[in-house]
Amino acid sequence: MGKATGFLEFPRQNEGYEPVVKRVKHYKEFVFALSDSEAKLQGARCMDCGIPFCNNGCPVNNIIPDFNDLVYRQDWKSAIEVLHQTNNFPEFTGRICPAPCEAACTLGINELPVGIKSLEHAIIDKAWEEGWVKPQLPRHKTGKTVAVVGSGPAGMAAAQQLARAGHDVTVFEKNDRIGGLLRYGIPDFKMEKSLIDRRMEQMQAEGVTFRAGVMVTDGELPAGIKNYARETISAQALMEQFDAVVLAGGSEVPRDLPVPGRDLAGIHFALEFLIPQNKEVAGDGANEIRAEGKNVIVIGGGDTGSDCVGTSNRHGATSVTQFELLPQPPEEENKPLVWPYWPIKLRTSSSHDEGCERDWSVATKEFIGENGKVTALKACRVEWKDGRMQEVEGSEFILPADLVLLAMGFTNPVGSMLEAFGVDTDARKNAKASTEGERAYHTNVPKVFAAGDVRRGQSLVVWAIREGRQAARSVDAFLMGHSDLPR
Template sequence: MGKVTGFKEFERQDEGYTPVKDRVQHYKEFTVPLSDTEITKQGSRCMDCGIPFCHSGCPLGNLIPDFNHMVHQGEWQKASWLLHSTNNFPEFTGRLCPAPCEKACVLGIIEDPISIENIEKNIVERAFQEGWIKPQPPKTRTGKTVAVVGSGPAGLATAQQLNRAGHTVTVFERDDEIGGLLRYGIPNFKLEKEIIDRRIAILEAEGISFKTNVNVGLNYDVEKLHEFDAVVLCGGATERRSLPTPGIDADGVVQAMDFLTQQTKVLFGKEVKDQVMATGKDVIVIGGGDTGSDCIGTSNRHGAKSVTNFEIMPKPPGHRSPTTPWPFWPLQLKTSSSHEEGVERNWLINTKEFVKDENGKLIALKTVNVEWKMVPGERPQLIEVAGTEKTWPCDLALLALGFTGPEATLADKLGVEKDARSNYKAEYGKYQTNIPNIFTAGDMRRGQSLIVWAISEGREAARQVDLYLMGKSDLPSKDVTGDLVAL
């Protein structure tokens, strides 16, 4: 694929960023696109590697060597068709996916891997620009109705696939806008919301009905779901982790998702009472994942006095760890654009106390350094290092600790079984709960995961719903290895 000797001739080039001093003044995306000529070269780097592992690393089974080859040849419209044949929303994954495909790239064994994610983003943006992405409503309707609860990437993918099969689909979203965590959980500087809006316009034109401010089980009786022939629960894993730490109730200890959601709502003129601001404050972000990184970027845009990041795990190595060999997802240090904007990062540190003043306001954090004791056959043990206690001035502590699972309300009211991790129970590949006409997909089924997994599960669940309703299905599917199944 690509140019036979391209991987020898061309080096990997990634998008650039505008200067930090400029981009922290706004909430717009700040990448500097490569030229068409350079993107073509990047597609030309794709090797004729015989057995490509990239699309096995991708949960969607994207046809990566194929669309790379089309970019190499300048066949952008064909590249768009190939990309959309397996991925409903490449404009989301092309911006937000951590790109497991690149970590499984064969070229990545000896050189920098193909810049698959950026190529994907350029294909879909070119397709929108040229008008190749148009509504494709089904030619006929089946008369079957489906309710999709949740409008994140899993719910949207489920809805589009079922609509293509001819079913009448209604999507329920409890927030005031469509998109789930894409809308309010991802900062605008990583995903401008107009990107979501243009795709929703396509889905609406295809015949999908969206209902916002509908919280099924609270302001919408679950009994009404029985009016649909099938129901797909795609509500996400939204139960946030906290800490069993003294002083956690201090004024100034805030969940990361509340902080991020408030900022996005204010950015779009929505009323937010008592918005949490980092302006002029010593901010400590607890948690070293993507959400923590988003809090760092947002705090810098607020004009924080200082931003510090705590992570209880060891600092990952700068290069792939031998414990995670190719083509597995590597244990490796990740430095995001938000980290580059200014933060003091600390590993192997544990918060022991949130210190409050007499009015209950947060003024400091007490910490201790830790290490992990590894005993074969046993769970790792967290050991405090004596003499490493420290007090950090802090006006705002943001808890970016991830999620424990989905909220139980819907499962309890519908009688859906849950697994040992509190996820809604449904077998992978089947997506059917203990109630035959109720299915579940995405984070609600598998727990906190990636956008690319959510889209994959939504597509797979849609096929299973179609099979349940019609006894057969022409929707595409994958087997458990990620390979496309011939129809």
């Protein structure tokens, strides 16, 4: 490494945040990326550890020690070349990935780990500023055509890789803008959508065609997910018009909470709140679900719940409370027990810092209402014994609730799309496809592949990018007999 003793000399430097009082008044990003000099010192902290566990901790297997060293040497152009070898969209992961690579960092055993995510953020932002991110045109066209259904990170990664292999790629998206849940599920204050737009421009220059507002199914979307499609196309038509089809539609069926009072007005799935808000920020109409002046309760302690908290605070909610069914995790992980794997520990997001009461081991028993609208929530304490949940006797309590947002995750992809193609599903109703062997990502249907959340279930953006890239390699090999695309 460029600075063999850097980890002994320099502390971790975290990215800065705009003060809460200012950032809750807008929907723009509020994270201050590291300066060149700060990034240099952070890169210097990367140890000459011999076995870079960070590489395996990263789902796309970023070549982390190499770009850390290049940032230390201030060779930014080489750093982005290394980063792009494994990750098509580091501007996405550098902002919203939870950074499992840092959990696997060797320095993290007894010190704060290297700020790998912040370096990724700094590298790609520098690359865009300097004009180093350019279209990568194929050396020759194959004459083969591929349809990609879904324009989230898995679909975008697969489409870009296949276009660079010389195939003619068309991406179909049911919503009116490209990006999937990158566009509509993640608030702009975490990732501004101009980042998607400029990647689209690069991909269009590489030969990718985007068709938004087109739904590939004859069925209807489940409750809680609005359909913005302007037209439909059948699975049979895609099979007839294209040489291969990649299903990358994500996992969109939300987990419900069937307790008394669930049908009261004012109770919504998280995406019923987040999608219209992102559309409002984009200038596509007002969000009809408002949190201002209301007591908001968010049920679900994950990232989607955190996004609901941040959005509610920007609306001007009177109070925001977030419940989690599981026990409160420890503030610090047991590193000798879990390293280099992803640890269970208490994580506080920037949205929580903006104002939120958090509570754990809480189960909702009933929604209470007046005149058809929710006014309160009845809950109880629970305890876990031998993996089973038990109500704590006498622990019932009632909280005022004018708006309840259900953010308990997603159970499976939209079934109508899989049914339209005749794709077999696994026990969790995901598209059934292996990731190993010659038929990696290939479903039971000839020339139909599946990648991302539609195959593995709800997961991280970085996993979606990995699956999109790997599926693209399998599609390329299927079409051409071999593939030179990297995995």
